[in-house]
Amino acid sequence: MALVLYNTLTRKKEPFEPLIKGRVGIYVCGVTVYDESHLGHAKSAINFDVIVRWLRHRGYDVKHVTNFTDVDDKIIARANELGIPALELSQKMIEGYHRDMDMLRIERASVYPKASETMPDIIAMVRGLVEKGYAYESNGSVYFSVRRAKEYGKLSGQKLDDLQTGARIEPGEDKRDPMDFALWKAAKPGEVAWESPWGKGRPGWHIECSAMCLKHIGKTVDIHGGGTELIFPHHENEILQSEAYNDAPFVRYWLHNGLLTIDEEKMSKSLKNFFLIRDIMKRYRPEVVRFYLLNASYRQPLEYNETSLEEAGKALDRLQNTYDMMISAAKNASGEDDAVDICDKAWKEYEARMDDDFSTREAIAVMYELSHEANRLLSEGRLGSRGAENIIGVFDKFNEVFDVLAGERLGEDLSGKLIDLLLLVREEARKRKDFAQADVIRKRLSELGIEIQDTQDGAVWKRK
RNA sequence: GCCGGGGUGACAGAGCGGCCAUGUGGCGGACUGCAGAUCCGUAAACAGGAGUUCAAAUCUCCUCCCCGGCCCCA
Known part of the structure; x- marks a missing residue:
């Protein structure tokens, strides 16, 4: 059974075939580090953590790149409030991000490039786009000319002419078309800035991802991920830049995770309806948080409420309890059943669910069924220690991807x-x-x- | 207005043409010194309307409602 995943670009599920056999380059949009991470960030990180782990389970050599946007307006504004340099603030927040995500047992990416450390590549790309006629300089800033792009809106379905009504040109900007977007922004006095062929300035919003993909993965990346809110305009614009610069398809598979919602609205800083990971962790074990966030399709929004984490905790206890019982049973169970049939069935079904666009929710349901059958064998006195070992084996394999069970073998010392x-x-x-x-x-x-x-x-x- | 995604039992969430989702909670049993865990059984849903089909949460059309995006910014 081949791995199939839902591609936002085509709006359907497709068999997964990386550009180079056996290898996968995946780029996931990271965070802008101007504040601490909340549970919504955790959802994205955990969704992609499991995706990467599953790709590795499937034998792929995966290079996972996640960026930090460490230079932008919000960071500069916040740093000014605090009276510290922008890069000092962002560095602090990056440390906080790693602290939070490590607690959630999220495997570190292969590399975490920062915008501030990718300047030569960004500048080279901007210059190249100007030279190829896709971009133009104006008052120290550089803009991408959307009318020059070969195709517009192939990811989001947006048509340039439908967007015209909303757009406008800010005073001081010198865009030729309202939909043009900044590749390079001229520095205002006092802002952190880098030297460039157009004077001092800093990168526009979208360009860092394009530059990082090229630098760390190549002209074409296999998988590009991020939250659904990034589809437009961010990812759309990445496509325009990269394909104009590289003359190659930018991304083979676009994956987007659904947002975490509260009262059906997205969790966000601006709505003030967020919970910091750090605070959540004071009340719930990291395993419970992981389990809760994987109890849904990664693509759909997930509704958070007061009881959902409690429920997830109880549900996880159910699996953990079976696991503990099996470890005990492996030492002293006296039945005959080796449980090979139910283990094979469960594992096959589990893999099939995961291969179907990483259906974690259904994969978990398979584990409940196995748990159920294991408990029944045990309570009826039919389970043998060999059977308990086999069941533990399935749980262990499950846990290599989900990482939610306390797995240490106890009682040997x-x-x-x-x-x-x-x-x-x-x-x-x-x-x-x-x-x-x-x-x-x-x-x-x-x-x-x-x-x-x-x-x-x-x-x-x-x-x- | 435009572009996406949705509306499923008390709640959370799968399924996307025929078969039990699942978990938490409810109800009734079993086991048990008590705890806890577990087991057996059970009730409960597909926004509304038309259509296609032998058969529709599942496909088509219409209506209503919700979410995300559409200046900057993630």
């Missing part, structure tokens, strides 16, 4: 053996109906972070 011994003592107490003794052992272990559960096959324990 001395403290684990001592706990087993205490359970034995407790079991003796229970047999002679000394429940006070039994409950004390359970309570004291609980205080030490060890949770006991009595089952048909005896007690099992796990770290809380």
Whole structure:
């Protein structure tokens, strides 16, 4: 079964074939680092984290590039408020971003280019576009001439003439067409700026991504990702620049993640309806946050409300509980069933769901089913230790991509053996109906972070 | 207005032509010294209207409603 993914460019699912067999170059639009990251940023990062992990699972050699926009109006404005240099602010925010995303177990990208460190490439591209006649200089700024582009709107479906009504030219700008956009912006006094053939200035919004794609991946990238709000105009304009400059198709597959919403409105700074990752993490484990954000199609908006994280936590506990039970059962289960059939079925189904445009929600549903069947085998006393091992194997493979289960094998060291011994003592107490003794052992272990559960096959324990 | 994406049970969310989604919650059982977990069973939905079809949440058309984008900026 081949990997199929939904391409925003064609508005349909297509079999995935990278430009070079076995290798994938993926570029995901990152954040503008003027403030701390909120849960909406986490959704995007986790969606693409799982996509990259799945591509690797499928055997691809993946180069993942995510940028930091560390120079822009908002950063400059915020830095001025705080009275610090713009690049100092953005560097601080980048550190915060990594701190948040590391906590969420998001694998680091292969490279995190910054706009401020990509200047030679950006300037070269702008100059090239001017030389080829796609762009023009005006009062120290450089604009891309949309009327010169071969095709306009192939990603977003927008027609240039329909857009004319809204656009206008700001005083001081010198665009030839209202829809033209800045490749290079002349510096205003006091702003952070770089030398260029057009005088001091800084890059326009869209150009850094085009330059970074070329520098770190090549003329054509296999996958370009970002939030749906970036489709227009940002990604549209990237296409214009890159294809004009490179004379090559820019992107093979465009992937866009749906936004996180609250009361059906997107989570954003400007609406003040956001939750910082840092604050969420004070109340919920990172695994729960990951699990919650993967409980939907990456492409659709996801509605956040007060109870959704609670529910995700309970649902995840269900899988975790089965996993813990299986680890225990692998040591002492006494049945015959090796569970090979249900494991094979589950894993095949799981892979098929993931291959179908990374349907994480359905893949999770497969895991619930496996969990269900495993629990039944166990409760009916039919599961063998071999079977428990097989089920653990599927959970482990699942977890390599989702990374939501606490996976450490417990009980192999001395403290684990001592706990087993205490359970034995407790079991003796229970047999002679000394429940006070039994409950004390359970309570004291609980205080030490060890949770006991009595089952048909005896007690099992796990770290809380 | 234009370009996209949507409207599914109490909530969150799959499915996109015929079969149980799933999870949380509800209800009824089982197990149990108590906890917890688990198991068995059960109720509950496809915005509205027309059409296509033997058969439609699923396809077509119309209506209503919601979200994202359409100056700058992510």
